[in-house]
Structures are given as structure tokens and as C-alpha cells.
Amino acid sequence: MTHERSDETRLARGKRALAEIDGAAGDKVIEALADIAPDFARYLFEFPFGDIYSRPGLDLRSREIATIAALTALGNAAPQLKGHIEAGLNVGLTREEVVEIIMQMAVYAGFPAALNGLFAAKEVFAERPGE
Amino acid sequence: MTHERSDETRLARGKRALAEIDGAAGDKVIEALADIAPDFARYLFEFPFGDIYSRPGLDLRSREIATIAALTALGNAAPQLKGHIEAGLNVGLTREEVVEIIMQMAVYAGFPAALNGLFAAKEVFAERPGE
Amino acid sequence: MTHERSDETRLARGKRALAEIDGAAGDKVIEALADIAPDFARYLFEFPFGDIYSRPGLDLRSREIATIAALTALGNAAPQLKGHIEAGLNVGLTREEVVEIIMQMAVYAGFPAALNGLFAAKEVFAERPGE
């Protein structure tokens, strides 16, 4: 299960991975962190996206299923959950699949966590009316 | 996204779904709960498996990705995490994919949650030496 | 501890139980979930209220004590906590008792969780000025 990394830098690879998942999110993160923790924006590109999401062992659709499930279950990161619902739709999940993932979390983290996840999805869906 | 349920009872449907995912788990749960909360065993078949996992909108492989991710992130349900790593392998996830899902949780729930998830996977893998 | 269920459907029983606890809440949930996850509204009536709250082994006042305590301790479901403070008052808890339950959570989940619970209670109490 060792994964050989190409010569491309982790930063470049992370930016490319995040662009594939959610084009606008990267710029927003850099901007939001610029005056308080610019290094953290770099870490965010490098580790989650340059290291983890760029690994070949799991497709991006499956990775977003995992992330939407975890953020719904944890229940304390609404902005990031909305970002990954967006990302999930971008990499091929249907709205129905997103709803199924979130509903399933009622089993593992309780009905309030699932309900709050569904309302987050509702907001994301409403902002993408063209679909 | 409404899902019409067949005439089959939820209990029967849940038992069938759980048998498909993990053949031995159902009997163990009934036995463990028999003298303290037999109704809870029935609820466990009916709602998680008879209602949720039986829904057609998401395949079982994707459902197990979601569950493994959530239980790793929550970090307080080791026996259930092991059961669903087992279940994930049963419905088509490879060991490598299970490891990828769990490693990814370092991003959303921290490195200790991911490490403890990896050690749970290691135990499950060791108990299935034939693979 | 086995509980025989009458012929009444779980959905009907759940709607009746929720109506007894909080008359307006049921309609709000159906409406809020109508365009995103209508099945989840049905599950919400069926499992929590049709299965659990309808069981004879524990009175509704005690059930609401348990729910207010848990939601205060978990600290990530403010709308549901407010709903169950409302419900607790409806089934016979006094304001003082609600405050006692929430304060006690400082011991088990820390002072911030208790403080945030108290402020949720304050909002609910303010919306019921007639009492």
C-alpha cells in the first residue's frame, strides 16, 4: 500500500486536486487565511489534498462519501460540510446519493446530526438551482 | 426521493440486508441483547437495516464507506467500527480501500482517530488470514 | 422488557406521540423535509416517536429529562435542544427543573456546554411569556 509520489510538489498537487474537486474553494481559503495564518492555507493544500486526496487507492467520489459522512456525524463543522456536499456533487455524486449518505448518519450519530446535515444539503442544493 | 417499500416486513427485510452484509453479526446481536433489551435487537434490524440500508438510492459498498468513515471519526465505538470494516470487505471494498478511508479521517477528526481506526482494521484483517 | 405493539401503525402512533409532546413540531418537520428527504420525516415519526417515545416503560417527563440532558451534553444540536426544552415544558417539567437538568451537565460535559444550554433555555422561555 505504499504510494510513490511524483516529482510534482505537494503544494502544486494539492492545488490541482482541490481545483478538480471544487474550483472556487481554494482561492477562498487562501484569502480567508491570508492575514492570520497563511502557512495553514499551505498545509491545507499540502496534506489533505496534496497527500491524501491525491492518493490513487480510492476514487474521489468515494472520498467525498467518506467526508460527507464524517462531517455530518461530527456535527460541529457546518461550513466544511457544505463545502464537501458541493465537492461531492462536483465529482459525480447525485443529490439523491448525498441525501442517502446523510440520512444514514441518523443510525451512527443520531437524528439531530442527520437533520442538521439535511438542512445543510438543502442550502447547498438551493444555491445550485440550475441542476 | 420517496422510496416505496414492498410488502415484505421491515424486520424480514432488515434481517435479509444484514445477512447480505455480515452473515454472523445478526445472530450475535440477538443473542447479546436477549436478556436485557430484546426489542432493541428488533429495532436494530428494522431501522438501520430494514429502512436505511435497504433503500435503493445508494449501493452497499458506498454505504459501508460512509459508515467506516463516520465510526472512525467519532472514535467512540470500536466494536461497531470493526464490524463495519468486516462488512465493508464483505460487500466489495478492498483492504487498501478500507485503509484509505480511515487514513483520510486524519484530516477531519485528527491523527489519533485515524491511528485508532487503522489499528482496528489491522485486527480485523488479522482475523481473516485467508485473504 | 418486551413490549407488544398494537395494530396501530408506527407512523400513526408516532404522529400521535409527537402531537402529545409538541403539537406544532410535527408539521414543521414534514414541511422542512418535504423537498429534500420526505422519507426522513416518516422515519422521524416512526422510530423515535412511534417506537421509542410510545413505549410504556418510561413516562414522557422522564424521557424529556433524558433528551434535554443528552442534547445539552452533546452540544451540537441547538435547534433540537430548544425543541425538547419546549417539549419538556409541555409534558410537565417546570422551568426550574429544566434549568437544573442543564446546570447538572456542567459536571458531565463541561461549563461551556451547560452555559450554551442555559442560553437556549432562556430563548425558549422568552418565547412563552404567558407562563
Next chain:
Amino acid sequence: MTHERSDETRLARGKRALAEIDGAAGDKVIEALADIAPDFARYLFEFPFGDIYSRPGLDLRSREIATIAALTALGNAAPQLKGHIEAGLNVGLTREEVVEIIMQMAVYAGFPAALNGLFAAKEVFAERPGE
């Protein structure tokens, strides 16, 4: 909702309250903390039991319902959950009521939290065979 405290010291009042709830638990805590954090044993008598559980606004049975619910939902304090299941039985909860409280937590914190709570109850019940 102000509660006038008598002249009895908080430490004495807390020891008396804990003795009423669980006779043996107090001595065990003092002993376990003696060589590492003796002051913490005193705080444990004074704040949770001397301040909170001694307040007149909520009966001990209701307080233990709240605590059993919260510890089941949080899911990361198995020894304390078992102690309070013991305490709940001591102040008048029946085994059936304890089981009902814990099963209800499936709704608010997920089925794994409820299952683990039920298994904790099973252990406590087994250690009290005379009932």
C-alpha cells in the same frame, strides 16, 4: 431559582449526597486519587455532589436519568456510566427504566452509543444478582 445553602460545608454535604446515591463510590474515588490528585477528590465531592446533586430543585431519580442519558450519549466515559447506572438503581430507577433511557439515546447519539450503553448496563445488572 436561587438556592440558599445551609451552613454545612460543601465537602460534608457532597459526601453525604454521594453516600446516599452510591455508598461505596466515594471511598473508591478518594483512594484512587490519593497519590495523584487528592484535591480533585475534594472538588468531586464539593461541586458535583455538594453543589449540584444537593440542590432541592430536582429529585435524585431525575438527576440520575439525566446523567445516564448524557454519559450514554457522550460515549467516552464507560466507568462513570456504569457508576451512575448503579446509582440510578440505588435511588429508585428500575432496571427496565435504565434500559429505556439508554435505548432512547439511539435517537440522539446513534445506535452504537446505545448498544455500548446497554452492554454497560448488562455488566452492572450481572454484578447485582440478588435483584
Next chain:
Amino acid sequence: MTHERSDETRLARGKRALAEIDGAAGDKVIEALADIAPDFARYLFEFPFGDIYSRPGLDLRSREIATIAALTALGNAAPQLKGHIEAGLNVGLTREEVVEIIMQMAVYAGFPAALNGLFAAKEVFAERPGE
């Protein structure tokens, strides 16, 4: 590690400790809790500040490092996190140190928890423009 307490009352000692850490916070808490749980305001002075923060075994700067870290990691107490970022700056932490503590929580509680902590810090820093 036993700590002898002076004759000063816990309430007075707690008020003094909180005043040293965050002058305005004490009055706000008393006012916010006055009509719902005035005793809880007293407990808040007495136990966290009168008992814990007043102990000689750890300096206030170290105590605020611990609190900022914990509240960032728990991720469900934004108002209290902001209050302790404020307090940390008051007892000698630099803005850079606050940012370092919060970034480090990405390792233990995930990137979303750290991001939300950084945005909380950004708000606090913006309200103290003179620095």
C-alpha cells in the same frame, strides 16, 4: 500536590481570578444568567476560577494555552473559545502563539476544527485593533 486554600472565600477568589484574566467577562456572565440561573454564575466563579485557575501549580499563560486548545478541539463552544482567546492575550500570549496553538489542533481534532478556531481568533483580533 495538595493546595491549601486561604480564608478568602472561593467566590471572592474566583471573581478576582476572572478579573485578572478578563475584566469585562465576569459582569457579562452575571448579567446574562441573572434571570435564568443566578446560582450558575456563582458556580462559574467558584469552581473554574476560584478553585482551578487560582491554584498555584500552573501559571495563567499555561492555563489559557490548555483552554484554547481544548475548546478548539471540542469545536462546540465558539463563544467560550473567543472569550479565552481574549483571555489568553490578556495574560501574555501573543497573537502568533494563539495561532500556533489553534493550528496544532488540526493534528488532534482535524482541519475543520482548526479552521473554525482560526476564524474565531480572526474575529477576536479584529476587535482589538489597537494591538
Next chain:
Amino acid sequence: MTHERSDETRLARGKRALAEIDGAAGDKVIEALADIAPDFARYLFEFPFGDIYSRPGLDLRSREIATIAALTALGNAAPQLKGHIEAGLNVGLTREEVVEIIMQMAVYAGFPAALNGLFAAKEVFAERPGE
């Protein structure tokens, strides 16, 4: 607050940082992960230790205060908490200071979390009898 990284690789820098904090821990992690997720061992050196702990903005003693506090509060990572209590002692915290940090968590995450943290510390202290 940007931090220029030297030419030393992150992996080497992380190994050096972890060696400084806890000499034996690095080898144990590599060994434990070798057959299941060897890349994760590398990430663990690179991000937490190569990136975060190596940053100059906060001394190691302060970093360990933050980590001990967070892991005590989260309450679901006992092995890692013990590792960082060990690490904290290695970088200059006294046993008394470790106890103070953990006791303080009763305020933010409840008494059970603090108690379980104290018992973890007790085990670590017992394994270092020479002190």
C-alpha cells in the same frame, strides 16, 4: 506569521522533532503501521512533527500543554494521551503541571474526562518510577 522552512526534508525534520519529544515513540509507530499503512507513518512524521511541532512560534513545553489538554478533553484517544503525557514530561513539564492541566479539563469537558485523564497520567507516572 509565515515560517520559512529549511532545506531539510519534512520527513527528516519530523523524525528529529519526534526524537526530541519522545525517543522511542517513532520506532514504535513505524513498526505498528508497517504492514497496514506505512505511508501513514510517513505522514505522521511529516505533518504533525515535521510541519507543526517544528515551527518556531511556540516552544515544545507549550505545545505539549495544548496536546495534553485537547486529548483529555476529547476523551477518545487514551493511547495518544498517554504518549503525550510522556512527551510532556520529556520536554520539561513537571508531574504536578501535568495533573493541573488535566484537572482543568473538568471545567471544559466534564469531570469524567478529567478523571479518565488523571488515571492515564497515573499509569504513565507509575511506569517512570525513577523520577
